[in-house]
Amino acid sequence: MVNITTISWTDFTINFGGGCKKVSEGCDNCYSERGDRRWGRDFTVVRRRPQAFADMFALSRKIGDGHAKVFLNSMTDTFHPFYDDDYIAELLTVAALTPNLTYQILTKRYSRLRTFLTDACRCKGGHQPGVHLKSKMADIARKYARKRPDLDNISHHVYFDVPYPLPNVWFGVSAETQYWADRRIPSLLSTPAAVRFVSAEPLLGPIHLNMCNYWAPPHMEGFPGAHNPLTGEWWPAVGNAEEEYANRVTDQPRIDWVIVGGESGFGDSYRPMDLTWARDVVAQCQEAGTAVFVKQLGTAQAQRLGLADFKGEKWGQWPSDLDDLRIRQFPTPLLNR
Numbered sequence: 001m002v003n004i005t006t007i008s009w010t011d012f013t014i015n016f017g018g019g020c021k022k023v024s025e026g027c028d029n030c031y032s033e034r035g036d037r038r039w040g041r042d043f044t045v046v047r048r049r050p051q052a053f054a055d056m057f058a059l060s061r062k063i064g065d066g067h068a069k070v071f072l073n074s075m076t077d078t079f080h081p082f083y084d085d086d087y088i089a090e091l092l093t094v095a096a097l098t099p100n101l102t103y104q105i106l107t108k109r110y111s112r113l114r115t116f117l118t119d120a121c122r123c124k125g126g127h128q129p130g131v132h133l134k135s136k137m138a139d140i141a142r143k144y145a146r147k148r149p150d151l152d153n154i155s156h157h158v159y160f161d162v163p164y165p166l167p168n169v170w171f172g173v174s175a176e177t178q179y180w181a182d183r184r185i186p187s188l189l190s191t192p193a194a195v196r197f198v199s200a201e202p203l204l205g206p207i208h209l210n211m212c213n214y215w216a217p218p219h220m221e222g223f224p225g226a227h228n229p230l231t232g233e234w235w236p237a238v239g240n241a242e243e244e245y246a247n248r249v250t251d252q253p254r255i256d257w258v259i260v261g262g263e264s265g266f267g268d269s270y271r272p273m274d275l276t277w278a279r280d281v282v283a284q285c286q287e288a289g290t291a292v293f294v295k296q297l298g299t300a301q302a303q304r305l306g307l308a309d310f311k312g313e314k315w316g317q318w319p320s321d322l323d324d325l326r327i328r329q330f331p332t333p334l335l336n337r
């Protein structure tokens, strides 16, 4: 089922599964779990919904010459171990065959995201990253030949014509605290992706996205240094400012897009986001020239400000002293840079 969504940074949601397992504090008040509880389902029993692939083709046909963004798997995590590699490869195959849709995939399972998309050669044949995955996608594509009758050879198209990383699939990780930013962002930066994004929602504390000490470019692996994931700059830590500056590199992977927002919910199922945390993230992005999207203030701030909208998402209700947070930008995909 394709859903028109209220999530302001996308146009539609499609879920190819359901259920999940909590992995960090950001999951504490998971809205998918709340939904399952309401329907009497066991949230921890993860399930597939293969008809999602037909939904992707149907939406692509409906959009026609237009373009739309699709948040894939808003109710589960694409990289949960229940979804095997073939299933995720099928999702990417269908994404490759529906290029008028931009797919946004967000995960907290950063390690599998990186391993899966890096797709290191396993046959000892010295293949480039992504070759095995594209080969698998080319095989899977055959079963969808009837969906794309305009293609003479659908496998050939997927293997040779579609770039890798796929230009219409954006990959993101959640970073609700500094602890998780420090772990998930380096992994994201090592993941081949047309657009890399970070969702700092629910934001549970101050985070510095512009400094990450755990990541070094491959040719400096193991060498201590400092990396700014927002600008792609990296400095070796040699203790001499001049030498550090002279040896800095400026073309390293970077974050293309940051979403920030406070938690929304009912009863006691929401935690407050301090506005200074959100302002700080916006300032870091603006200084680096990174696209930033302030989604919502969250329920605690909405209540404090007496807003009718319980999520604090509607700008029209915000007081004027929040003008600096009225910012909703989108990234420029790799191919358009």
Ligand code: SF4
Residues within 6 Å of the ligand: 019, 020, 021, 022, 023, 024, 026, 027, 030, 031, 032, 033, 074, 075, 076, 077, 108
């Ligand atoms: S990873 Fe996402 S879907 Fe899974 S429990 Fe956490 S918040 Fe919910």
